[in-house]
Amino acid sequence: MLRYLYADQLKNFPKLRDSMFRDRTDQFHNRLGWDVSVDENGFETDEYDTENPLYVIWEMPDGTHGGSMRFLPTTGKVMVNDHFAHVMGGGAVVSPLIWECTRFCLKQGALAQVAAALMLAGGEIMQGLGIVQFVGVFDARMVRIYRMTGASPEVLGSVGEGRDQISVGLWDFTPQAKEQVMRKCGITAQQSRAWFDAAFGHAADNTNAALKAIA
Amino acid sequence: MEKDAFLETILERLESAEALEGIQTASEELRDALKIDHVAYHWVDAGGDQFGCGTYSQEWQDRYQEQQYLRIDPVIIGCYQRFHPVDWKRLDWSSKAARQFLAEAMEYGIGNQGFSVPIRGPNGQFALFTSNHTCSDEDWAEFTDKNRRSLILVAHYFNEKALELEPDRAPDANQALSPREIDAMTLLAMGYSRAQVADTLSISEHTLRVYIESARFKLGALNTTHAVARAMARGLIVV
DSSP: OEEEEEGGGGGGOHHHHHHHHHHHIIIIIIISOOOOOBOTTSOBOOGGGGGOOEEEEEEOTTSOEEEEEEEEETTSOOHHHHHOGGGGTSSOOOOTTEEEEEEEEEOTTOOHHHHHHHHHHHHHHHHHHTOOEEEEEEEGGGHHHHHHHTOOOEEEEEESSGGGOEEEEEEOOOHHHHHHHHHHHTOOHHHHHHHHHHHHOOSSOHHHHHHHHHO | OHHHHHHHHHHHHHHHOOSHHHHHHHHHHHHHHHTOSEEEEEEEOTTOOEEEEESSOHHHHHHHHHTTGGGTOHHHHHHTTOOSOEEGGGSOOOSHHHHHHHHHHHHTTOOSEEEEEEEEOGGGOEEEEEEEEOOOHHHHHHHHHHHHHHHHHHHHHHHHHHHHTSTTOOOOGGGSOOHHHHHHHHHHHTTOOHHHHHHHTTOOHHHHHHHHHHHHHHTTOSSHHHHHHHHHHTTSSOO
């Protein structure tokens, strides 16, 4: 299932949290060879994890991590502005309607469906929360995998060469892409919406229910 | 369109405000322009100090402070440390304290519908910008669908102004237009269509959208036309 969790909510899901940070080590440190910090628990974390970001996580049936990504609004501290401003032509991208998406991670051996499910979640956030665009930092070698999901980022620029190449790009989730992504991951619009609602509250009329209860 | 023009005027006045009263005035004007019951801006800093303005009655604001409702208000609890906008219907009102709080708020003239935008400022500053109204769920859904993005932007503009009025505040370097944002704004000001601008700058329209969106925010504007006008008025672009 898809979970949308802020960092301060991860404590309620220790198994999911620990396996996510270990899978991040496996992907970014071991497989992609990025220069990232891994702590004594084998967790890959960076300074942006302490900004109470929103994580979107694919939870496996056994409660462990299958894939994830991390969001922060560009009005605060974000990687694109702190480290990749030159890729964007200099200067900062700042808007509460543009969020940064980083640490797009897939557990080793995860099916393309997991990547597609995460793309679907990105679409739910745009549609449900009024976000216009995601700007992301990712490894150019992952683009092929993203493309298989039906939604792939548009690369704005890259730094480094070969193995060390890190790209900045835009993730877009058009209604057409949504159809394709849903087919890829085999998740219905209703199911996806139900997971989103489970995280952000049901649109059911809680306030009216509360008023009725006291009446 | 007429409403947009109203909103632009309100934002112009908000931006030129030199005291907190300006934020109060803007909140009253905004409520009238949006034709809703209330607009409220509520700031809480890391030390727990509060500042609020808006159209809630003084009696309710006093009551809220005196009862320390900050601790049980589901809107505060649901928005603190978050950065996504929240419809009050999606909050947890199930506790007895929350229900009593809501019933009492309504006795003080607060509407049954709310849309709150949390804002994370520097150094643990947190603010909340709320639109509140009395109407059916359908009407409210229509209002929020139509105004969601504008309300998110306006929320941040209110907070920018409140921060700016804080003593000893260092200017925010991130608010300068980037070279590509200046290029995009200049070409738009010259009457180019988005497709022509993208073509001229050799970027895709998606990419262009990011620059326009970011420039719009930095300029404190609601739409592209407004942003271009502001960039010209400030001498940031020359056409």
